[in-house]
Amino acid sequence: DKSGPVGAAFANALADQKMGHSNLLAVLTPNLAVKPTTVMITKVTIKGARQAVQMFGPAQAAVANAVADSVEAGIIPKDQAETLCIVCGVFIHWEAADDKKIYQYNYEATKLSIARAMKNEPSVDEMLAKKSAAKHPFYAG
Numbered sequence: 053d054k055s056g057p058v059g060a061a062f063a064n065a066l067a068d069q070k071m072g073h074s075n076l077l078a079v080l081t082p083n084l085a086v087k088p089t090t091v092m093i094t095k096v097t098i099k100g101a102r103q104a105v106q107m108f109g110p111a112q113a114a115v116a117n118a119v120a121d122s123v124e125a126g127i128i129p130k131d132q133a134e135t136l137c138i139v140c141g142v143f144i145h146w147e148a149a150d151d152k153k154i155y156q157y158n159y160e161a162t163k164l165s166i167a168r169a170m171k172n173e174p175s176v177d178e179m180l181a182k183k184s185a186a187k188h189p190f191y192a193g
Contacts, residue, residue, distance in 0.1 A: 054137045062137045065091045072097035078116040086119040088136035095143040110155040118162035
């Protein structure tokens with residue numbers, strides 16, 4: 053909800069820009085923002101034009117389409133699209149070169165995240181039940 057803590061995080065993300073971390077709105081085309089309004093947060097420092105174009109190109113298109121498709125499919129109720137907002141972290145590997153994969157991975161991740169968030173998944177009980185067996189893919193410990 054825009055009036056709660058997510059709304060505050062949304063506003064801070066747009067106001068707190070740093071070199072290499074240009075947070076941006078998800079738009080379907082210039083001047084056509086998605087609803088719920090969505091801010092994209094880059095998880096990797098953008099160091100050049102290639103990375104900037106990847107973020108403002110296939111990643112932005114993927115996130116915007118995933119949000120719009122989620123509303124169209126009823127995953128996000130249309131009557132909540134004006135009151136909700138989304139803060140979306142976007143990871144593009146610094147060696148990524150395939151725009152189609154950047155689009156595909158970000159679309160799928162965003163669509164899944166929205167669906168799970170709208171269903172309050174995972175539940176606390178599921179998280180606790182799976183905690184001991186969970187393995188983080190980037191931590192061998």
